[in-house]
Amino acid sequence: VSHSATDTIINFYPHIVSYSAIYLILAYLTSPKHLWLKAKSYGWGWVPSTWQGWYILLLYIGGVLETLSISLVLTRLDPLTSSWFVLSGLFLQTTVLFMVSFATGEKLSWRWGKKK
Numbered sequence: 001v002s003h004s005a006t007d008t009i010i011n012f013y014p015h016i017v018s019y020s021a022i023y024l025i026l027a028y029l030t031s032p033k034h035l036w037l038k039a040k041s042y043g044w045g046w047v048p049s050t051w052q053g054w055y056i057l058l059l060y061i062g063g064v065l066e067t068l069s070i071s072l073v074l075t076r077l078d079p080l081t082s083s084w085f086v087l088s089g090l091f092l093q094t095t096v097l098f099m100v101s102f103a104t105g106e107k108l109s110w111r112w113g114k115k116k
Contacts, residue, residue, distance in 0.1 A: 037105030041113055046105045056100055063093045 036053035037046035048054045067089035074082035102108075 035104060035106055037101055039106040039108060039111060042111060044108060044110050046101050046108070053104070056097070056104075060093060060097045064090065067093070 034050065036048065036050050036056065038049040039045075040047055046053075048057055067086060070089075071082045071086045074085055
């Protein structure tokens with residue numbers, strides 16, 4: 001049985017979208033009384049500070065790994081489609097991760113250690 005690259009994308013892409021939907025559900029349907037992510041002490045960015053923050057990070061890593069594993073299958077069928085699939089999947093997941101991080105994390109600014 002021959003599968004086209006488009007059929008493969010249609011079958012697997014909902015998994016990636018489901019990870020993104022989980023990010024949004026966790027971030028926007030629950031209103032945390034505390035921050036899930038705290039600002040790093042040095043530099044710019046966040047560090048998970050609660051189990052919800054760690055969960056979001058693990059979902060993101062799982063989504064990235066799933067995208068890459070699907071791309072291995074797609075590469076054999078159509079390399080160009082595989083490239084676009086990976087780029088769009090990673091862009092979508094990273095965008096959603098940043099939206100969730102801004103909604104549930106501390107305000108960002110460049111930091112040089114703890115304030116005295």
